[in-house]
Amino acid sequence: MKAKVLEVIRKFNLIEPKDNIVVGVSGGPDSMALLYILLEISREIEFNIFIAHLNHGVRGKEALEDEKFVENLAKNLNLPFYSKRVNMDEYARKKGMSSEEAGRTLRYGFFREILKQIGGGKIAVAHNKNDQAETLLMRFFRGTGIDGLKGMEYKNGDIIRPILGIDRVEIEKYLKDRNIEARLDKTNLEPVYNRNRIRLELIPYIEKHFNPNIVDTLWRASDLFTVDSNFLEKHSDVAYKRVVKKRGNESIVLDGRLFVKEDISMQLRIIRNCIYEVNGSLQGFTNRHILDVLNLFLEGKTGKEIHLLYNIIAKTSYDDYIIEKGKGHRLQDFEVELPFDGVTYIDQLDIKVVTKVFSKENVKINVNERFKKYFDYDKIEGNLYIRNKRDGDRFVPYGMLGSKKVKDFFIDEKIPKESRDRIPIITDDNNILWIVGYRTSNIFKITADTKRILMIEIFH
């Protein structure tokens, strides 16, 4: 194992003499193996090791024992020790992140604080071959494209992963052979988190029935995905530059005449690039969003808009294909303005709203569709919004003349209190048009006098 790790360290230039290496040590088997192997290697390449331990504040007494364990270890090994206590779950709640994401953010934040104190260096983390396989499987199930199957890298900025190519069996053997004691994180043994479930249930199942070497197989496959993904990226960077017309901070304008000439593979990547630049991240955006934008662009119809997540809007204006940060507001729990013709993603509810205006003779109305409704367009006052309920909301249910409290309506419909927040309500500046999935308003109903019709459809 030492020879393998040393080879990787040299090949990818992970550590150089005199480097400061902050090693993240949870006390678990992976990070203990990482620490000891780096200690061995530091006898060949002279570098400095700093031990860092973050207490995530989730496993109470046990976590305190882990902290103590790593602190003692550092003392015995005579290595500098840094620790910090945080509240991961609270942080996740505040930032609207998953626990896994919050943990990652807090950990790397802490590691970088240490780097600052010690005058720079690198962060060594204990990702291994099994972690890689687990990540690939999770991403595949989520529908990632090739770029998501690249897997982790031995070196990424200031982060190094010296044992990335080592599998868990080797790690355990290494610890056993040297009688190195490691702490056991009991939550790792419960298949409550996705990653644990992949590790404890799914990978053994695949090994038994489909491929006994699945971990190795995915490792090699991710090499191929990386190679192809890098090639595509290289080409799409060139294509992007070719097609971009104006590149502002909050808006990117593409030259539509050039855009349509690109291969669809490049078109999709150009769109992703634009969103990444305008939004600062692609987090939350899925293939569905990108494909919707592509269809809008290829349709090339001026005036139609797609409201993506985080207030990012895609639209066309003659030969300008535009992706920009919208000026629309998003209040309180949530309220999002809808275009009268277009597509809007509501991140809070993970739904998509499609709107369109027709003249009456062009619509065949099907009254039985629960999530597709029709309204008298000319009765609408001001703008169109989608939001969740507010205190004091009232509306005029279809077929009635008087108004009713939305709260009472929910009670009559036996909608549990905890679900009411998640029921979308469509309004204009003054009235509720539709309590989605339940009832439309009488105010906007189609009559003999109706001239233009607004169609609204919700996709879950």
Place this chain on the structure above:
Amino acid sequence: MKAKVLEVIRKFNLIEPKDNIVVGVSGGPDSMALLYILLEISREIEFNIFIAHLNHGVRGKEALEDEKFVENLAKNLNLPFYSKRVNMDEYARKKGMSSEEAGRTLRYGFFREILKQIGGGKIAVAHNKNDQAETLLMRFFRGTGIDGLKGMEYKNGDIIRPILGIDRVEIEKYLKDRNIEARLDKTNLEPVYNRNRIRLELIPYIEKHFNPNIVDTLWRASDLFTVDSNFLEKHSDVAYKRVVKKRGNESIVLDGRLFVKEDISMQLRIIRNCIYEVNGSLQGFTNRHILDVLNLFLEGKTGKEIHLLYNIIAKTSYDDYIIEKGKGHRLQDFEVELPFDGVTYIDQLDIKVVTKVFSKENVKINVNERFKKYFDYDKIEGNLYIRNKRDGDRFVPYGMLGSKKVKDFFIDEKIPKESRDRIPIITDDNNILWIVGYRTSNIFKITADTKRILMIEIFH
């Protein structure tokens, strides 16, 4: 469902008026739905339907009932009916194929016979969205690259898949709504085949724990893989033409100086192309083979060879990088010639043999490695081979002077009879060098007089 299928038929031009469409009908739900939907659609686009049923000869009485069922159906619908009985398992054995592969070959062969009789047309098969997801998962577990994740196409040569975009839930609803009876293939309910296991166990598991829409997710993902894969293919066709120097039937010579300038993504594809052209297929070749060839080429060392599967050899000669069909023989159970310096894949045992000759001072011998052994190179007579046991085999076990029957050796080592066939034996023209994993021969042992050493290593 009809509208969806009709849209696809029109969009991809699957069926035109007056077409002859041979519909493969097993009698199961998928093919029954396909047949009835095509019947509905044939009222809008006028085309001819022919029913084809292949009895695979595996499920005895039940299969005969299926045959009868489809025959009656054709009679009632007043449609031409073609059937044939084959023995799939026997065919698979003879051709060394999996049952699934054999079934596919026999089915399409039968369908094409019918096409010939009726003067051409297309074959409609009942692949659906779930089949697609199952295939993608199986391939991912096997370590396919992006090209293997493209998924099936609505149209591929003379094969059309009108219900590829429909999922199994919709198909079942369609049948139920119309009271269409379908036959149940009981083997489909047992998770004995990989595909059944994916369908019955794995997809429900993923739906429950990871992604309730996994079938749709993989469908959309495969669209993206297709788009990127096509882009890569287009570029690699151009790169291939750029690099090829000589293109014979049994040998392709690449210009090494141009090859090394290509992106690694293209290099891997060029190698795959060469193997495909020389061998007629890539079946059996994995990423490991391709990467080994790449390493050989990038190393560029004249005289080293890689013996891939099916007698395909990769080698370099100065600036010529060559992939060719070897002249080597493969006898009886199996006997494969080994190069003295190179890599050889043994398809029969799924192992890889690495050989190399050193002068004595350049080797550090580790006697404890079970699958890596050293021999006195100058004692070897003639060529080197790997094979399995033959009646009458004898060898001189290490440390002994007299010879011993290999059969007796196996008995002493308590190797079960049924395993003995799969133990590789390395020989030269006259003697056994090594019973792999068990004992080397005394004849070739390293002594004080040894000058050159042959190293042989086996990878499982």
